Amino acid sequence: MPVSGRALRVAAFVAVAVAVHALAVWALPRAIMQRVISGVVAEAGDGVLRPPPVDAGARRVVLPNPDLLYALCAYDVSAAPLRVRAEPGAPGYWSIALYASDTDTWFVLNDRGAAGRPVDLVLARIGAAPVALPGGATRVDSPSARGLLLMRVHLEGGASQREAAEAARRSLRCEPIREAAAR
Numbered sequence: 001m002p003v004s005g006r007a008l009r010v011a012a013f014v015a016v017a018v019a020v021h022a023l024a025v026w027a028l029p030r031a032i033m034q035r036v037i038s039g040v041v042a043e044a045g046d047g048v049l050r051p052p053p054v055d056a057g058a059r060r061v062v063l064p065n066p067d068l069l070y071a072l073c074a075y076d077v078s079a080a081p082l083r084v085r086a087e088p089g090a091p092g093y094w095s096i097a098l099y100a101s102d103t104d105t106w107f108v109l110n111d112r113g114a115a116g117r118p119v120d121l122v123l124a125r126i127g128a129a130p131v132a133l134p135g136g137a138t139r140v141d142s143p144s145a146r147g148l149l150l151m152r153v154h155l156e157g158g159a160s161q162r163e164a165a166e167a168a169r170r171s172l173r174c175e176p177i178r179e180a181a182a183r
Contacts, residue, residue: 029103037101037148040074047174048073053155069165071151073174077125078145083137083177086119086151088168091161093154096172098123101144122177131177149174 040049049072054064064070075082088094088111095110096119109119122133126141133139151172153165 026102030101033099033101033103033146033148037074037146040072040148048172050169050172065152067155069153069155069169071153071169071172073149073151073172074146075123075142075149075174076146077123077128077142080176080178081122081124081128081131081139083134083173083175084119084121084123084149085171085173085175086168087171088114088119088151088153089116089164091164092156094152094165094168096149096151098140098142099148099150100142101146104143106143106147107140134177 043049051070051072053069054066073084084096086096093111095108097105098107100106109121118136120134120137122131122137122139124131124139124141125145126143128141131139151169153168155162155165
């Protein structure tokens with residue numbers, strides 16, 4: 001039985017719809033994250049990008065909050081784990097969120113969860129070989145080899161609290177860890 005022109009048009013429409021859906025759901029988030037990661041890598045001198053406080057014209061982060069300081073760290077754990085350390089002892093709210101290459105948030109730690117302890121994480125790829133953890137560190141497994149860490153620190157009122165928030169942000173370190181260096 002021959003295929004009608006209408007059936008071919010419907011099949012073509014369905015094929016285009018499936019392709020557009022795949023691009024929107026799978027490829028677009030990864031392309032966006034790749035661009036963000038590349039920008040952070042290009043601008044981060046010590047591995048951590050600390051943009052200036054935001055104002056009404058800032059749009060580096062989507063809908064930035066002027067009451068927050070931001071720090072970003074792009075990670076790639078395909079070759080070696082990454083050690084993430086911070087001593088955000090700032091009064092008030094702070095958080096560290098980890099995003100996979102598809103933009104999914106897969107880990108969050110904040111001031112309440114840390115309960116006053118410094119942040120010491122060893123970031124590895126899911127299924128990666130075990131690594132000796134430095135004393136006090138916690139291993140977290142990333143669902144993708146590449147991703148992004150975003151630290152937010154709330155700016156409190158006075159100058160001393162703003163200095164504490166800036167010190168908390170500046171304490172963030174993202175450094176590759178080698179098995180020989182781990183204890």
